[in-house]
Every structure is written in structure tokens, then in C-alpha cells.
Amino acid sequence: MAKQTILVPDIGDYSDVPVIEVLVKVGDVIEKEQPLLVLESDKATMEVPADAAGTITSIAVKLGDKVGKGSVIAEIEASGAAPAAKPAAAPVAPAPAAPTMTAAPAPVAGQYSGKVDHECEVLVLGAGPGGYSAAFRSADLGMNTVLVERYPTLGGVCLNVGCIPSKALLHTTSVMDEVKTMAKHGITFGAPKIEIDQLRGYKESVIAKLTGGLAGMAKARKVKVVRGLGKFLDANHVEVELTDGTGQDLTGKKEVVRFQKAIIAAGSQPVKLPFLPEDPRIVDSTGALLLKSIPKRMLVIGGGIIGLEMATVYSTLGSRIDIAEMMDGLMAGADRDLEKVWEKFNAGRFEKIMLKTRAAKAEVKPDGIQVSFEGENAPAEPQTYDLVLVAVGRTPNGKKIDAGKAGVQVDERGFIPVDKQMRTNVPNIFAIGDLVGQPMLAHKAVHEGHVAAEAAAGEKSYFDAKQIPSVAYTDPEVAWAGLTEEQCKAQGIAYEKGLFPWAASGRAIANGRDEGFTKLIFDATTHRIIGGGIVGTHAGDLIGEVCLAIEMGADAVDIGKTIHPHPTLGESVGLAAEAAHGHCTDLPPVKKK
């Protein structure tokens, strides 16, 4: 047997890609093409396969290392023939590009021949933002529509345990934070008194108002809601195990819906970390939003948007918080200059932000959850927390609905590949929302839902958005749309930039919050806007104008010559465009070249 070095093969335009999983260990006997590593760039997750078979004698990479073409992965004692040409790394979860469709299994139409309880033109499975929007659009287009949902309320993750409850709490805590700053203005208030039951009640009233509104709108449109857990029987039938109570308790009864077209909108659920024990003090975002108590010491595992939003809420309520993030930065996907402003502003908010560090082990102790860490910034000793929030991502529900019985292809991670009309490989079945790919965001799901319903009605609708905005509703907020500077650099796109610092914005200064900035990114050849980012208070509301400008193909002159109201934060978008063509009279003069 000969020694052989296994290298990272050609992985396209990627370099310095972080390793998020090492799938093998020394001593393992590996097959040729067996996945060895999982890499995750800001655009794709990819598995790196072995280009030879043998026994691993040493491994040269560890979690969090950055690799590119030619990096050494491992040494093996090779068995068998000399290696063939190196296989390319296989993308497993393109983000934001959709999962790829491969050869379709034969659709299984009309196999079911038992009793049918409901007949419809369109069945929508799942009533999250994608599902209810698809169902309502289908009904508005005149199609008889059934909406299947396992929970008692409509609205899915977003309304019940996601976007809306998190924003209700973030609103409360942002007012608490703002009140504290009033001392500088000569206005002082006493220390806040937190009635946690009342705060929880406020959050629940917000959810109830919205979900109740959806139930009314479903009724007004004559969308029939069937409450239960739906699974495919074939390409024209779904069986629903009826549910009851406040969760998804099964009643034992089943109903069958026959449909002509179906739209799958079954969403996603939080990723679990297998090494964490079962304990009520270890929660996901749903558990954290229950707001059962305010922990003294809390660990947030994962420095993405959801983790940081919940960390913001709990820190203002009084928890001392540590954040552990495996990668070398927080808020993945945002340009670093935006994130840096957030980081500087929040320097005193959290106890420790541990980058390049992962929670490796957790033990249940009487006084809390004892967590051990590994990585560059890992504390030497295990730390004990009253609450651990796991916010390391979400996984699609594609594998839980017996999609295969309808012939619908689901990839190995549970995503359902679709075309631009949101159509799966089975012509009468569409899929939308979190389970068709990244970014997992409500506004993407809603637009996809509309496209699917229109395509189901025979319209020539396509999902061809030029941009899907992202917002971290932290303090300050961070928002971006279209291409980031980092993406432009990685893709070799020549760009120009206009940046307006809020330190020059009358409104931001009057608000006492001038730490942010607005930047616009233009294609250097066409001069049309291709992206933008904003960090500062209300950035999430302000980014909408940048989204519209990108979709309309506006250039810096269009945006700069649009009269914005003064004094507003929104003005900063026009001023950033003026800065891009060197005409901003609210900034120091640009030196002539």
C-alpha cells in the first residue's frame, strides 16, 4: 500500500472557505468519492470527496480552518489503483441559489383509490407566510383552495414563533434602551420594573391579532382550512391526520384531500446539536421566545441574525450573555464594515463574544448547564449558564411529508428543488419558502407563494427577483440588499461605491444615533445600482428604497436627483448616491484627481 496525500480539489471560484464539518477520523477506511469535509462559503455548502480509497493515517484540517484548492486534507495508506482525475466538490446546499433538480423519479399519479373527504383545485400544505400567501392568491385567482396546517393558528414560524414575536420583544427592549440614553438630554427615569408575565402577554396579543386576522381573511376568501398533519399519498392526494389542542395532538381521525395542483409550504425547523442533553434550560428560538424567565447568565450558540436578536432582547432585560460563534465573524452574509459598526456600538452589551469557538460539550448540573468550549477564544474552564440558546440555523421539512409517494424529489438535506415557476419535478406540484432553499426569510416565501399560485393558475409568472433583502433587527439594525462588496470582489465584478456617514445626517445627530452609515454599490460599467447596505436605527425600514432602486435598475443620478424629505434618515440613501458621483454638498469636497 502506498502513502497518498488527499488534497482539496478544484472548488470553483472559492478560496479560504471555512471547514464546518470533518466527516472522518484517523483510522477510518474510506471509499473513493466518500465525503471527507463540509465547507461553507457565503454562497454554498459543499462536500469535499476523497479522490482515492484507503486508510486515513493523519488529518491536516480541523473545524474552522479555511481551505482552498490544493489544501492538504489528509494522508492515507492507499488501497487499489492510482487516483483518477480529481472530482469536483459537490455543492449540497446552494445558498441563495436553489437546490438542483436531477432526473425525476416517475410521478405517482392517482394510485390512491380510497375515500376522499375534500376535493380542490389547489391544496397548500403549510400555512406559514409562504403557504397562506399562496392559498390566498390561489383563491383570489378563482381556484377552489384547501389549506392544511397542523397548528391551531395560521402564520407558521414567522407569525407564531419567529419574525413577529421577536420584533414585539425587540420593540420593548429598544424603548428600554432608548429611555436610558435620555439622561444625556436632561431627562431621567427610574430603573425599569419588568413584569415578565405582562411582557409575555403583550407579545402573545400581537401574535393573536395577526393570526386572528389571517383566519378572518381565509374565511373571507372561502379558503377551507383543514387542521392536521398532511402527508402525500400520491401526486393527487394528501392524507391529513387531524390535530387538536394548542399543539399538534393527533385526534386519531384522518381525512383525505384530492387536489389537481399542490403547493408545498411546510417550512423548516431549528437545527439541533446532537451533543446537547435534553433539559428545559437548553432551548431553541421558539423556547427563548416563550420568555419563561430572565436568566442571570445565558449562552447563545450561533452568532447569526436570530441568535443576535435574541441576545439583544435578553441582555436588555438584564441577562449576562456570552455568544459562541464557530466562524471568524458575526452576522454572516453582511459586509464587515456594516457589522463592525454594530460590534463597536455593542462592545459593552455582552460579557464575551467568542469567535472561532464552538460549544463542544454540555452537562446538566443542579445549578445550570455546564458548557465546555473548543477553539481560539475558548475559556479554559467550563462555564455554567442558566439558559443556553441554540441558534445555529434551520433545516427544511422536505423529508417529513412523504413527498416521494408523489414522486417529488427531495435532496439529502430536505430541500425540494424547483424551477423559476416554483414547480417541482412533478408538473402539478409546486414548492415554496424555507424548504426550497436559502435565504430562509418570510418575504422570500411570500413572493414565491404568489408565483406558485399564479403559475398553478396557468399564468406566466416567474420568481426572478434581482435581490432579496436581509435585516438584523439588532441595535443598531443592519440591513443589506443585492450584492455586497464582498460578493462583488469574490465574483470579480467592478463596482463603484457611494457612502454617506450618518455623522453628517442632521436627523441621525438629532436622534443621538449617528454611528451608522448608508452605502450604495453601483456596477462600474453600467453605473446601475447592484447593492446596498445600511447600519443604523431603522435600517430595516430604510433598505426598502434600495431594494426598489435595484429592481428598477436605477443609477446614482436617478437616486441622487430624487428629492427625499429633510430631515430624515431616508435622506441618507439620496445622499449616498450623490456621494457616488461626487456631488454631495453635505460632505467635505471631493479632491479633484
Ligand code: FAD
Ligand atoms: P414556515 O413559516 O416554517 O411555515 C410552515 C408551516 O407548515 C408551519 O405552520 C408548519 O406547522 C406547517 N407544516 C409543516 N409540515 C406540515 C405538515 N406535514 N402538515 C401540516 N402542516 C405542516 N424572516 C424574516 O423575513 N424576517 C424576520 O425578521 C425573521 N425573523 C425570524 C425570527 C425567528 C426567531 C425565526 C425562527 C425565524 C425568523 N424568520 C424571519 C424566518 C421566517 O420565519 C421564515 O423564513 C418563514 O416563516 C418561512 O415561511 P414558510 O412559509 O416557508 O414556512
